[in-house]
Amino acid sequence: MRNARGHLTAELRSAKEPTKEQLSRFAAFLEKKYRRKVPLEWKKDESMGSGFKLQAGSDVYDWTLSGRARQFQDHLRRINTGAEDILPLMRQVVEEWSPAAAPEEIGEVRTVDSEIATVTGLDHAQYGEILVFSSGIKGMVQDLRRDGLSCILFGSSEEISAGSIVRRTLKTAGMPVGSAYLGRVVDALGVPMDGKGPIEPETHRPIEAPAPGILDRQPVNAPMETGLLAIDAMFPIGRGQRELIIGDRQTGKTAVALDTILNQKGKNVVCIYVAIGQKSSSVAQLVENLSRRGAMDYTVVVSAPAGASAALQYIAPYAGCALGEHFMYQGRDVLIVYDDLSKHAIAYRALSLLLERSPGREAYPGDVFYLHSRLLERSAHLCDELGGGSMTALPIVETQAGDVSAYIPTNIISITDGQIFLESDLFFSGQRPAVNVGLSVSRVGGDAQTKAVKSAAGAIRLDLAQYREMEVFTQFSSDLDEATKRQLRYGQGLMRLLRQPQYAPFSQHQQVVLLVASLGHVMQDVPLEKLEDFRRGLLAAVEEEAPDLCSRIDMTGQLSKEDREEILALARRYLKKAFPEKEAR
Numbered sequence: 001m002r003n004a005r006g007h008l009t010a011e012l013r014s015a016k017e018p019t020k021e022q023l024s025r026f027a028a029f030l031e032k033k034y035r036r037k038v039p040l041e042w043k044k045d046e047s048m049g050s051g052f053k054l055q056a057g058s059d060v061y062d063w064t065l066s067g068r069a070r071q072f073q074d075h076l077r078r079i080n081t082g083a084e085d086i087l088p089l090m091r092q093v094v095e096e097w098s099p100a101a102a103p104e105e106i107g108e109v110r111t112v113d114s115e116i117a118t119v120t121g122l123d124h125a126q127y128g129e130i131l132v133f134s135s136g137i138k139g140m141v142q143d144l145r146r147d148g149l150s151c152i153l154f155g156s157s158e159e160i161s162a163g164s165i166v167r168r169t170l171k172t173a174g175m176p177v178g179s180a181y182l183g184r185v186v187d188a189l190g191v192p193m194d195g196k197g198p199i200e201p202e203t204h205r206p207i208e209a210p211a212p213g214i215l216d217r218q219p220v221n222a223p224m225e226t227g228l229l230a231i232d233a234m235f236p237i238g239r240g241q242r243e244l245i246i247g248d249r250q251t252g253k254t255a256v257a258l259d260t261i262l263n264q265k266g267k268n269v270v271c272i273y274v275a276i277g278q279k280s281s282s283v284a285q286l287v288e289n290l291s292r293r294g295a296m297d298y299t300v301v302v303s304a305p306a307g308a309s310a311a312l313q314y315i316a317p318y319a320g321c322a323l324g325e326h327f328m329y330q331g332r333d334v335l336i337v338y339d340d341l342s343k344h345a346i347a348y349r350a351l352s353l354l355l356e357r358s359p360g361r362e363a364y365p366g367d368v369f370y371l372h373s374r375l376l377e378r379s380a381h382l383c384d385e386l387g388g389g390s391m392t393a394l395p396i397v398e399t400q401a402g403d404v405s406a407y408i409p410t411n412i413i414s415i416t417d418g419q420i421f422l423e424s425d426l427f428f429s430g431q432r433p434a435v436n437v438g439l440s441v442s443r444v445g446g447d448a449q450t451k452a453v454k455s456a457a458g459a460i461r462l463d464l465a466q467y468r469e470m471e472v473f474t475q476f477s478s479d480l481d482e483a484t485k486r487q488l489r490y491g492q493g494l495m496r497l498l499r500q501p502q503y504a505p506f507s508q509h510q511q512v513v514l515l516v517a518s519l520g521h522v523m524q525d526v527p528l529e530k531l532e533d534f535r536r537g538l539l540a541a542v543e544e545e546a547p548d549l550c551s552r553i554d555m556t557g558q559l560s561k562e563d564r565e566e567i568l569a570l571a572r573r574y575l576k577k578a579f580p581e582k583e584a585r
Helices: 020-034 065-077 086-096 229-234 253-262 280-292 310-328 341-354 368-376 407-415 424-428 451-457 460-474 482-497 508-519 528-545 547-556 561-578
Strands: 010-014 040-044 052-056 059-062 104-112 116-120 129-133 138-145 148-153 165-172 174-177 203-206 244-247 269-276 299-304 333-339 390-398 418-422
Touching: 010 020, 020 040, 020 052, 059 104, 104 148, 148 310, 174 310, 203 310, 229 451, 229 460, 229 508, 244 253, 244 407, 253 269, 253 280, 253 333, 253 390, 253 418, 269 280, 269 310, 269 341, 280 299, 299 310, 310 333, 310 341, 310 368, 310 390, 341 368, 341 390, 341 407, 368 390, 368 407, 390 407, 418 424, 451 508, 460 482, 460 508, 482 508, 482 528, 508 528, 508 547, 508 561, 528 547, 528 561, 547 561
Parallel strands: 010 040, 244 390, 244 418, 269 299, 269 333, 333 390
Antiparallel strands: 010 052, 052 059, 104 116, 104 165, 116 148, 129 138, 129 165, 138 148, 174 203
């Protein structure tokens, strides 16, 4: 405690008045501890029982029965519970334990509302530290001021009131991690939500951690295939990359991420899906789809649904990232989806306004850029000395009426290594995935493609760009020559080829076959309404007639000149079989 002038004072509470000798010993202890004389006052408190409680400033030396029991409980939590026979270990702990004379810093709640509690008396608390209230509710320090601090609450504020006791834990916010989380649905604190029982973690990781440095990384040069032809052929994603998925509401953003997760089956990739502000029914449906297709075996779902507090929605992506880092530093490849960071920014804005931080553009505080940069920068392809693991991030951002120049979209576009822009007009016209070829980009480019796909994709982006330009020009003309008509039919065929049903990702050899056949103009004369059936039949025919070719492409990632010629020959043969009246040109 401190007096009106701010000088340090001490208070001793006990049921029995101490003797002069005891008071002098307490005074000597305080003088040695704080290197100055500290005025000491005794107050009678029957609740102390046979013990006492000494408070100097914010430091509390609790020598009551309950205080010593709490110290013993904390000591027990630190023992090695992985031992085969725990009874001898506990007996040893009990025999060797003695109450510590270390201070316990205790504060008091000044004000509390639905999400935020302001606390005084915790002079040494640090940003991000976990506090425990007398009701058992936990909070995280989020704002440090001269007259106290503010913390966000991870539980109901109804059990907390002004005057409640708050204790420091000396621990930063962490996430329990381990392989046991695979196949499970948990909340932002790592608590199971799927009713399948408790999870035994291997260790804990702080939810906030520095991103790997430049020397700890290596170039992004291994593909993270989505199984979507429109993306893998033109905007490839590499392991360790951060690729933004952006678009209006209901344009298939989650569907792209879900297909990417499904495509990792059998590739030894750990997938983490972080649902922020989603409807619980939508998350349950997504989990059901993943389970039905066998993808939950290698997937963890971290859910902070719309009904959760803003505090839990705020820490959810960081908790998922900590879980991903656990696997990445074990040398494994991780794919993490943040769905979506627009709602994450809104939750942070709500907390910031309650914390009385100055609002800026669109009412977001000035540090909202740092909010997402310190999250996404933790994705990396680690150097071989650190195990060579990787974490690939697919953040999702929702736009309003296609406005990519809004505050949050422009922030995250500048942080990521490219974006997949999904357009509403394309989506509602039946072009799904509705990838806008002009506005989408991958800054890693061909380095994230296998040589087979890179060779097969060729000039598909250039061909589509010429088609779009010609399509706009020909809207004003009704008299077209035959060459222009053929060019338009070719472009329309390419666009129709890029349509892909959900939950049906293509393997590498299937993508190569389709790209070689289409860019070789084999499919040019196939009617658009029959192109999907032709594509399905062509893949089946190639896999039946040339299984060695398919397995060779999948295994080596190479496409030789002979392989290309064989694919074209098989495609022309199938075209004649499917449409005897047509000749491939």
